[in-house]
Amino acid sequence: MVMAKKISEAERQRDVVEKSLKQLGNLIYDQINEGEFPWIMMQSRSIDNIQYDDTVRQYILGDRMIKRHSRNIKHIRPFTQLVWTAWFARELVKLRKTSTLREVYYSARGQRDIEYNDQKESDNIITDLEVALNKAREEFGIFPEERSAIFGDLTIEYTVPGYEGRRTNLTDHPDGVMVGPAVTSSEFIETTANKILVIEKGAMFTRLVEEQAHKKFNAILVHTAGQSPRSTRNIIHRLNKMWGMPVYIFTDGDPWGVHIAMVIVSGSANAAHLRGLTTPDAKWIGVWASDIINYKLPTENLTEFDKKRLTELQSDPRYKEDPWNREIETFIKLQKKAELEAFSLYGLTYIVDKYLPEKLNEN
């Protein structure tokens, strides 16, 4: 019973996406038949139309609209690419296939006169399609290359072809399960976990799995592999929303780690047109600059690049509150940074036995 319902939910999603793609086709088709150069309207993605919204606690696009018009000689090529991409996406959805940004770029190469000059151009058109249809590209079956991982007591049910209705528990594989199209499109069935631990680095993720941290903390472990991909952010968002699980983010103690945490919390300007990628209540618990002092961590000096980044972060309104503000100031004061691995100084289990419990308690 339950199973059938889940599948039809995924089916419904796919239907909605396919319909909106088809609708786009109809719109253009009719415009041409009426003797009109086809055009579509969408929100502008220019910098001055991106603003931070306090209510939804993320970046959003403003009200300004732009018209993509095929009548203009400069715009007809990108317009054509957009229509082609929409068709390509619809084929993916129809055939229940997935693809990557890079594959889309190469597929276009097979089309005379449409081919892109570089992948950036292709990625850009895909983002246009997202904005135009108000859908994330993952819904069209287009995924990024980066692969992150997830581990913990969470039972999911696949919706991808050939696996529909099949369930798996994310502790089944001791290396963690790769977050690909299948996991991203799966339904979350049940869990005993009551929190999510997000970890930036692979080595630390593996350590936590080995030390049975998921049991110890009753947590689902998520490995972002650096800046977290949109699909992973979406999973964090869903877990948080569905079961109200608190999210704790654990990064390197440097400006880059700080920003990785912030993107999980409030998103990036690049994805201002999308919802469902942010987790505003997620907490960044370390490594803080103050941890460097409190835990006497081995450090490295800040580079010029690090320092410049810190000043940049200070001018971002999202970093006005503590602990963000306080920790950034401490980094500047110390002129030091520390990596997650720095805790190994105190033995391999120190982080699980001592540091994490303390930090989780504090927050």
Next chain:
Amino acid sequence: MAQQEYQAVSPSDFFYRNREIAGFSNPSRAIYVGIRELLENSLDACESAQEPPKIYIRITEESIQNNENSTVIYYIRVEDNGTGVPSEQIPACFAQVFYGSKYTLKQSRGTFGLGGTMTILFGQITTHKPVIVTSSTGEDIHQFEMMIDIQKNQAQILRHSIYSNVKKWRGTIVELQMEGDYPRIQSRMIEYFKQTAMVNPYLDLTFIDPKNRLYRFERGTDIMPVLPRAVRPHPHGIDVETFRRLISITKTKDMKNFMMEHFQGIGSITSERFLTFAGIESKQKPINLSPEEIVKIVYAAKDFKEFKRPDSSCLSPIGQELLETGIRKELGLTEDDFIKTIQRPAATYSGYPFIIEAAVVAGKTVRKLGQGITLYRFANKIPLLFDESSCVSFKVISKNINWKTYKVNQDTPLVVAIHVCSTKIPYKSVGKEFLADQPEVEKEIANAIRKAARDLRIFISHSLRLERQRHRLNVFSKYLPKISEFSQKLADKEESPDIQKLLNEVNVPPQQEETEDEDENGSSDDDVILPEDEDFPEVEEDEIEEDDGNGEKN
């Protein structure tokens, strides 16, 4: 004590020793200059005869020289249908430097009785072979085999044969041998013929090169420009030596009549006024003028403002139509190309009349010549091929003219032709290859080009528009079918939508609304690429469609 030896040098001797002055500076240049001088003599002769020139030139390899330059002895033959030379004049005309028929004051290619003879002289000193001149003025045919006696500057006749002229042939054939290096000058030689044909559109020229290749330059018209008239000198342009010479030959008895008789445009009133201005008695006998007085008169003549402008009937410009015919023919212009020829009114510099003619050519055919401006320079219907960048005409096109005014940019393919005709071409050097920066000449060249270029602007904007139109149609016919194809697939339709209406719309010249957008960048040839930052046109507030609020995912 050694005894000083004194010796006079004959003109032949002088040029023998200083042959580079006349252009025979190296083996390849020598053959170029030699052909050029003989061809120009033929052209002069045909023009005097008012006969459309039919000229035949052949260069044949005679033997290879065994010197380090591995130069070649060439046999050269130039045959024309000009006036011919009276038999008694032949030895002097061809074997005596500074002898000729062109000392009168009228436009011609030759001037000093030098060019043709120098060629023969150069041939003789490099090969020790005689020249053979065959000529007829319509009566008997005379053939002279001659060497130049260099020290005496006179002909040494080896043979003189007379043949009856059954076919009433008129013209001249010059045959000589010369050491040279043809391959190195070949492309210039052909370019020289081509430009000669361009500026003498009534010329029929056949050339056979040492490899036995035939080059034909057919005439584009039988019409020839009006013959120049010989005129008396203008007082502005006179120098002390010429003045003295006139005094020694004059039959006039007083200065008033002397001025009226020997100079152009002077009546009795002007003559008296001028003499008063110069401080010379009008009753004064010319023969009695002191050297100081001669100098005084020559200088006064340059300052006196009341002389008439120099008479330009001594000039023989090509004319707008003939110039156009020549350029069209040699560049192979089509109806779609742009050509505008201009003839300026006569002007003067230092007492010499001159006329500037110019042509500006643009269009598809010109594009084949390459980017930027191709400059053709002519002086008295002779092409100037060397030292372009030193020439005043080059200065004018590269500095004085603001090409932007005419929508010409750096790589717009364009031909500019300049023809200067004058009784005294202001050559900057003895090489006769480029014009000096005479301010009057410079100004007139600029005026001529500006006038010719006036219509160019219209042509260029028109062709840019066509070009852009073509480009638009190209782009749209490339992409519209794709949009149609994929929208059909996307919408699951049976038939593809009809794009013909849209294509028709593209085919109509664009209205302001859109040209604006393209003009900004100017380069319609740019590949259309997606701008990195959004620069798409913004839409008015009231056109905004509200977000359906359906943004939330999941």
